[in-house]
Amino acid sequence: xxxxxxxxxxxxxxxxxxxQCGQPLADAVHCVCPSCGALNPIDGQFCQRCLTDLTVxxxxxxxxxxxxPTPEPPKVDSGKKESAPQAQKPKTPERPARRKRRDxxxxxxxxxxxxxxxxxxxREPKGLEGGLAELGGDPxxxxxxxxxxxxxxxxxxxxxxxxxxRSEHEEQEDAHLFSSLASEPAPLTAxxxxxxxxxxxxxxxxxxxxxxxxxxxxxxxxxLSPGWLPGPLTPSAxxxxxxxxLSSLGSDAQILVAFExxxxxxxxxxxxxxxxxxQLADQGVQIHLLSTEPAGLGLAQxxxxxxxSLQMGxxxxxxxxxxxxxxxxxxxxxLMRSVEGAFRLQTVASGPHGTDLTHTPTRISGFDHxxxxxxxxxxxxxxxxxxxxxxxPLAVVTAQVYPALVPYKAxxxxxxxxxxxxxxxxxxxxxxRQITPLGATDGLxxxxxxxxxVAILANVLxxxxxxxx
Amino acid sequence: xxxxxxAAVAVIAGLxxxxxxxxxxxxxxxxxxxxxEGTLILxxxxxxxxxxxxxxxxxxxxxxxxxRGQSILLIVALLLTLAIGLLxxxxxxxxxxxxHVYLPIQASLxxxxxxVALQAAYRAFRLRTVDAAILLVSSLIMLFLQIPATxxxxxxxxxxxxxxxxxxxxxxxxxxxxxxxxxTMATAxxxxxxxxxxYTGEE
Numbered sequence: 019x020x021x022x023x024x025x026x027x028x029x030x031x032x033x034x035x036x037x038q039c040g041q042p043l044a045d046a047v048h049c050v051c052p053s054c055g056a057l058n059p060i061d062g063q064f065c066q067r068c069l070t071d072l073t074v075x076x077x078x079x080x081x082x083x084x085x086x087p088t089p090e091p092p093k094v095d096s097g098k099k100e101s102a103p104q105a106q107k108p109k110t111p112e113r114p115a116r117r118k119r120r121d122x123x124x125x126x127x128x129x130x131x132x133x134x135x136x137x138x139x140x141r142e143p144k145g146l147e148g149g150l151a152e153l154g155g156d157p158x159x160x161x162x163x164x165x166x167x168x169x170x171x172x173x174x175x176x177x178x179x180x181x182x183x184r185s186e187h188e189e190q191e192d193a194h195l196f197s198s199l200a201s202e203p204a205p206l207t208a209x210x211x212x213x214x215x216x217x218x219x220x221x222x223x224x225x226x227x228x229x230x231x232x233x234x235x236x237x238x239x240x241x242l243s244p245g246w247l248p249g250p251l252t253p254s255a256x257x258x259x260x261x262x263x264l265s266s267l268g269s270d271a272q273i274l275v276a277f278e279x280x281x282x283x284x285x286x287x288x289x290x291x292x293x294x295x296x297q298l299a300d301q302g303v304q305i306h307l308l309s310t311e312p313a314g315l316g317l318a319q320x321x322x323x324x325x326x327s328l329q330m331g332x333x334x335x336x337x338x339x340x341x342x343x344x345x346x347x348x349x350x351x352x353l354m355r356s357v358e359g360a361f362r363l364q365t366v367a368s369g370p371h372g373t374d375l376t377h378t379p380t381r382i383s384g385f386d387h388x389x390x391x392x393x394x395x396x397x398x399x400x401x402x403x404x405x406x407x408x409x410x411p412l413a414v415v416t417a418q419v420y421p422a423l424v425p426y427k428a429x430x431x432x433x434x435x436x437x438x439x440x441x442x443x444x445x446x447x448x449x450x451r452q453i454t455p456l457g458a459t460d461g462l463x464x465x466x467x468x469x470x471x472v473a474i475l476a477n478v479l480x481x482x483x484x485x486x487x
Numbered sequence: 488x489x490x491x492x493x494a495a496v497a498v499i500a501g502l503x504x505x506x507x508x509x510x511x512x513x514x515x516x517x518x519x520x521x522x523x524e525g526t527l528i529l530x531x532x533x534x535x536x537x538x539x540x541x542x543x544x545x546x547x548x549x550x551x552x553x554x555r556g557q558s559i560l561l562i563v564a565l566l567l568t569l570a571i572g573l574l575x576x577x578x579x580x581x582x583x584x585x586x587h588v589y590l591p592i593q594a595s596l597x598x599x600x601x602x603v604a605l606q607a608a609y610r611a612f613r614l615r616t617v618d619a620a621i622l623l624v625s626s627l628i629m630l631f632l633q634i635p636a637t638x639x640x641x642x643x644x645x646x647x648x649x650x651x652x653x654x655x656x657x658x659x660x661x662x663x664x665x666x667x668x669x670x671t672m673a674t675a676x677x678x679x680x681x682x683x684x685x686y687t688g689e690e
Contacts, residue, residue: 320582
C-alpha cells in the first residue's frame with residue numbers, strides 16, 4: 019500500500035499514480051539513502067538497509083566528501099590544529115537513539131568548520147599556509163571535474179539518468195523496481211533486528227519439558243485428586259443472584275439463552291451452561307437457544323442431545339432452537355428490533371423435540387431474561403450495548419473475558435456477571451446436586467501453583483540468555 | 488463515476504441507519520430495518536461466496552499447486568460435510584462430524600495456547616524491571632484470589648478480590664473501552680464522510 023504524499027490517499031502497491039488526485043507516485047514515495055543508495059519510503063526515518071538516519075539534512079551527510087588533493091595529507095603545524103579541516107573527517111553512521119545528540123554535534127561541527135579557501139577573495143587561513151607551501155600552491159589546481167558541494171548534492175542519484183531524458187516506460191519500470199526494492203523484507207528484517215535485538219534466547223529444552231509437565235499435572239489434578247483443597251464454598255454475590263433469578267422463574271417464563279462460545283472454551287463453559295439449562299428445565303420455563311456462530315449452535319445441540327439429565331428433565335415443547343443468527347453485530351441489532359425479522363431470513367431449525375417458533379416472542383422485550391454464555395468480548399459487548407435499557411442480561415463468561423465486562427456490571431447494564439468454572443461449581447454446590455470433587459477449585463489451585471513455580475524458575479534458575487549476556 | 492455512485496450509496500445508507508438511532512422517526516426506522524435485513528442477506532451470501540472461493544482456490548491448487556494432497560483432502564471433507572448437513576441436518580452423522588472432527592480440533596488448538604501462555608509467562612515474569620515485578624505480583628494475587636477455596640481461608644479475601652476487580656481492573660478496562668469507542672467513532676466518521684472507502688476495494 020502506498021500513501022500518496024499529496025492527498026494521503028491509500029493506493030494499491032502497484033499503483034503508479036494516485037487514484038484520488040492523480041499525482042505520480044513513482045518519484046514521490048521513495049527517497050534514496052545518501053549512504054548506501056537504497057530506496058526507502060519517503061516518510062521513513064532510517065534506511066531499511068544500512069540504518070542511516072534519513073532525517074538528517076542531505077547537506078550535512080557525508081555523501082560528497084571534498085576530494086583529497088594528494089594521497090599524503092598536508093603537514094600542519096601542531097599548534098594550529100584547531101583550524102585544520104575537521105569537516106574532512108568521515109562520519110560513521112551512528113545509532114538511531116542518539117539522533118538528537120548527533121544533530122547537536124553536527125550543528126556545533128558546522129560552527130567549528132573553518133571557512134574554506136575562497137579563491138575570489140585570495141585569502142586563506144593561516145593553518146593551511148605551511149601545507150600549501152609544501153604542495154607548491156593550490157592543492158585543487160590539478161583536480162578537474164570537481165563540483166561545488168551544493169551542486170553535487172542537488173544532483174539526482176548516480177544511477178538515475180536525468181529525468182527529461184527518461185521515457186515514461188523507463189519511469190514506470192523504475193517505479194516498479196523502486197517499489198519492489200523498498201518493500202523487500204530481508205533488509206527490513208535485518209534492520210529491525212539491529213534496532214530491536216531479541217530480548218533473550220529461547221528457553222532451554224529441559225526447562226520447556228519441566229514447564230510442560232507441570233502444566234499437564236495441573237490439567238490432570240481435577241480428575242486425579244479427590245479434592246485436595248476441599249473447603250466450604252461460599253457462592254459469590256453474582257452467583258447467588260443468578261441462582262435466585264433462575265429459581266424465581268415460573269413455568270410461563272420465556273428465557274433466551276445465547277451460546278456465544280466455541281469448542282476451545284467448551285471445557286470452561288459447558289458445565290455452567292449445562293447447570294443453567296438443568297435449573298431452567300426443573301423450573302419448567304420455555305427455553306430458546308440461539309448463537310451467532312455455527313460452533314456455538316453445534317455446542318448447544320450437542321449438549322441437548324448428549325446430556326442425559328437434560329433429556330430426562332426437558333419437556334418436548336420446553337426448548338426451542340432458534341438457530342444461527344448471521345451477521346454477528348448486525349444480526350444482534352436486528353434481533354433487538356424484531357426476533358421475527360431476524361429469524362425469518364434464516365431457515366429455522368425445528369427444535370430437537372419437533373417444536374416450532376409459534377411460541378417464541380416476536381420482540382426481545384417479550385423474554386423475561388436473556389442469558390449470555392460466551393467467550394468473545396466483542397459479541398458480548400454487542401449484546402449488552404444493543405440491548406434495550408429495560409433488559410439486563412445475565413452473563414456467564416470465561417475468565418479471559420471477565421475483566422472486559424466488569425464495567426458493564428458496575429454500570430448496571432449487566433444484571434449478573436460470573437465466571438464459568440467458579441459459577442459451575444458454586445451452582446452445583448448451591449443446588450445440592452451430586453457434588454463431585456471440587457474440580458474447579460483444584461484446577462485453579464493447581465494453576466496457581468504452576469504459575470508460582472514458573473515465577474520462581476524464571477528468577478532463580480540461570481538460562482542461556484544469562485550466560486550469553 | 489462508478490466510485491462516486493458507490494460512495495454516495497454507502498454514505499446515504501450509513502447516514503440513514505445512524506439517523507434512525509438518533510431520531511424517533513418511524514419512517515427512518517423502517518428504512519433502517521430494511522437496510523439491516525439486507526445486510527443479513529449479504530452476510531449469508533458472503534458465506535456462500537467464501538465457500539465458492541475456497542473451492543475455486545483449492546481446485547486450482549489440485550491441478551497446479553505442489554501440495555495437492557492437502558487440497559484434495561480439504562475439498563472432499565468440505566463437500567462431504569456440506570452434503571451431510573444439507574441432506575441430513577438432524578442426523579447422527581452430522582453430529583458425529585461436529586463431535587469427532589470439529590470439536591476435538593478446536594479444543595486441541597485451544598489447549599495448545601496454555602503452553603504458549605506458560606512460556607510467555609516465563610519470559611514476562613523475569614524480575615528485571617519494575618513493570619515485570621508489578622505484573623508478577625498482580626498475576627499471582629489475582630490468580631490466588633480466584634480460587635474459591637481462598638474464601639474459606641479468610642473471608643475478607645473475597646472482598647479484596649471484588650475491590651480489585653471493581654476499581655483497578657475496571658478502571659483499566661474502562662480506558663480500553665473508551666479508546667475503542669473513540670477509534671470506532673473516528674473510523675465511522677471517516678467512512679461516512681467517504682474519506683475511507685473500503686467498499687471500493689482500494690487498499
